[in-house]
Amino acid sequence: MADIIDNEGMEYGSVKIANEVVAIIAGLAATEVDGVAGMSGGVTSGITEALGMKSLSKGVKVEVGEKECAIDLFVVINYGSRISEVAESIQENVKNAVETMTGLNVVEVNVSVQGVNIPKEEKVEEEPRVK
Template identity: 65%
Template sequence: METKDNMDQVTHTDIGVIKIADEVVAIVASLAATEVKGVAGMSGGVSAGIVEMLGRKNLSKGVKVEVGEKEAAVDVFVIVEFGASIPDVAQQIQKRVKEAIETMTGLKVVEINIHVQGVAFEKPESKDVESQRVK
């Protein structure tokens, strides 16, 4: 008798089993969210920072997923660009993430919560003050 691993979404077919890891669902959500205009980046926690310090890119950074047999719930943690309409950006993230997960995995997305963790400002072109003083 097969037991369902908590880390995978399992689908049984006539010729075998299809397993989709929770991490894959999180990566799909993260990539979809970063495509939305007004999203400056994803906001990861301490563990995401540790993974990046070890030289590995964390593609699921800023996303937490809860995956059942047929449904998924998603929390997305983002940094929004200064000047962007936060409600509009959040709604676009919800739309894109839902479409991407449902299209790519066949899971029904029942909830997408957007957590705006910060605002990114454009860095003004700064002139090197020290080099000006020595000229």
């Protein structure tokens, strides 16, 4: 918890940021990066999506302390993207977004590439042979 103190040293109280909040910020920041097809969430997120509940923190695991946090991201990259560059951009974007919005110091952003998204070819409709 981070204590908020005014200029005169008077304490207002404490602020606690939930893990889910940090996870949502990190997940959204990661999907903003060019080359990211989406987040990989495993079995439980697949079940929640099947039930119509989209999880904004899918593919994100966080540990939040009083002043610091560590983030693990599980992503799917678009085919043709340079994985190392995309992963580095994810790390930078997530770190900046979480630190700016929460005031927490991000000590780690670990990116695990779980898959590659291969775009589906568009079907070309053939002319019928018989009219």
